[in-house]
Amino acid sequence: MVYVLEVNGAGHSLEVPAERSLLSVLRDELDLTGTKYGCGEGQCGACTVLLDGRPVRSCRTNVGSVGKRKITTIEGLEQNGHLHPVQQAFLESEAFQCAYCTSGMIISAVGLLGRTPHPTEEEIRNQMNGNVCRCGTYSRIIAAVKQAARRG
């Protein structure tokens, strides 16, 4: 099947099996490697991308199910050399150690702030609970999300 995917504002025509994961297509076919494989089970959130602004696990999303929805990956957040406010807040708070989870964390946070522009700490904890940071930088991530929310 040929699929046309809209990724970060650009259209890509790809001939791939429908059941291939969106994650592998983004990484291996489009070289958008900022989105990570962490578990392949939808349990760690490292592969999170936005579909029409909603965070989804790209490892559990078949490419055939994407349709016309707009895909946003970590590479699509920076605009004209300016980091997205969430990226900027993560950088300033140094909300990472090995940073392998960071793309997924940032994308999940962008999705959260899209729905809830001023989340409480409890909302951040609950909404981001599907994202794992094995290095344990959760408190900094919460601080970064709050900071990004403040700056709007």
Place this chain on the structure above:
Amino acid sequence: MATRTNEFDLELQEQCGIRRLSYGFELGRRDFFKLMGAGVLVCLAATPFEAQESGDDDDETIPKTVSAWLHIGEDGRVSVFTGKSEMGQNIRTSLTQQVAEELHVPMSAITLVMGDTALTPFDIGTFGSRTTPTMGPQLRKAAACMREILLGMAANRLHTDRSTLVAADGKIRNPRTGQSLSFAQLSRGQRFATVIEDAQLTPASGWHVAGCPTPKVEGRAFVTGEHKYTTDLKQPGMMYGKVLRAPAFRATLVSLDSSDAEKMSGVKVIRDGAFVGVVAPDEFMAAKALAVLKAKWEWPPQISEAQLFKSLREKRATQGQSYDKNGADVRGSVEEGLRTADKTLAQTYTVSYIAHTPLEPRAAVADWHDGKVTVWTGSQRPFGVRDELADAFRLSHQQVRVIIPDTGSAYGGKHTGDAALEAARLAKAAEKPVKLVWTREEEFTWSYFRPSGVIDIKSGARKDGIITAWQHDNYNSGSSGIETPYNVPNQRIEFHPSDAPLRQGSYRGLAAPANFFARESHMDELAHAIGMDPLEFRLKNLTDARLRAVFQAAAEKFGWGRQKSSPTCGFGIGGGTEKGSYVATCAEIGIDPATGELHVERIVEAFECGAVMNPDGLENQITGAITQGLGGALFEAIHFDHGKILNPHLAQYRVPRFVDLLRVEVVVLDRKDLPSAGAGETPIMGVAPAIANAIFSATGIRLRGLPLVPNGLEKT
């Protein structure tokens, strides 16, 4: 006094002695190294221990026994070469700070070349919190010496005495005349190399860059997704590999029908010795090919979880577990100490197997050219992986190059080269570069685990709070942190290696988190037995001023003793010293009376590691270690039955998440008068005992096994 001798050698064996997987590959050929261009080069001679081998045998300006080198190119760029690996512990930043401090250049002028066996000096590995106490001073010496050389060169060029010159901001300047020469101007056209053994270092009290909060070097690349981990690398014509895994440990392959896979276009099946793998043009197809392999296996009966602790006690180590400490460490007479005690106790503590679960799974990209192989992989031991590759393919060290991209964490779990060997074997057969990324299930099954263990402690104390006897026997989990920091005249401490059922190896802090858990839980039990406050009891038996200081600092910040525990709220404390640093942890837990659900409300930890290098990075490490420690303390455990892992998925193996910990407060005691120690491991060690002791203070229930409450308190 066997447990106190050769501690580093033993740790090294513990770190490096992880059983290798056996593949039995066939042959290969040579390689050679090329190094830097013109400029100025300073090499630091290695201590006898480090001087096992060098990264380069060909360049005559570089001796065989250097531990680090530093080069200033004709463009003034400073390149520092170290065999250490960056895995999130942030040493790329802290080492860069130290070079900037001594060399008087901006951080941005420095590039650290790390973990590349063709470019960097030999390094035993990045573990044991050793980068800060050992590699740090080495790079500082090289940088200080480079500064002195540049001062000398500038004095010659400017026809002045060097005492009139100063180094600042990448230049040598004469403040009186205003004349200056940049490092680039000085190094241009030079081919100057020197080897030094020592240099005068700036004391911590005079630091301007080291010791200051410093953002992560190249941090931007991590928030944009630009940084390339091993899993992100791509080579022209690269294929994707998968490895056929046995259904159980110690299984042998009886038969294999690979005909269906071989019919698939672009797929190749590789069988060599005990190894079976496939390569395909993409990962999807590789997984499909793997799925249609028809393999029959046989495996022997094996020890299951139900028999684990009994087995660890009874089965003495045979091969591959050789980090024996040759007997007990004895002081005085435990029997005598127990006779003079008013209260005696004997208890057993256990710890489960747990998994490191680095978010970036084991992965490698391998590429062969002319009988030489280059492998990119996430590992703590680039030279160890090189040796494994050389052994497996019968190559010389020069024919193998291992490159470690900054890695998606390890926590002691990435000492071996398993994925590197597998990718190299696949690439050799494919005659193309091959990438292999382990699945999460492979991670949970075929990597190695933090050892399980059984710890017996027997003790005695007088009514006045003085400990009279202490006996600590650790079966299988390891000897790190086994000593007691308390003053006990009569003690017997021994590690007993066992023949363990699962592949096991180093984990953040090695056995110290287990030994701390047992010791600090037992200290709490003993304090309660004689009716003394657990903090007061510890301090009564403690003269180590640094450890007393962290206990007191943690207790003060926590408000120890200010609040009484209740059935729904408890307070606990634990601490100790390990790897040159000191930790004390206080925990507050809350229990929902209706459900028995336990929650850790608050952790306060005081930590001291000498002169602090990067206060912000340190706070991040400590908080992270506390969070990770929560998992091993409360709910992490690998379950297994007859050679099979029963919970090899993140949905079944619970790791700490956002909702698990409410408040963490860290108190750092910065001792600028003391050498810097590492901080990657020790901050994890007080967490489990502090929580176990807090649970006891609330409920009167003494939990002596880790994890403490895998199913909530009610069901325990």
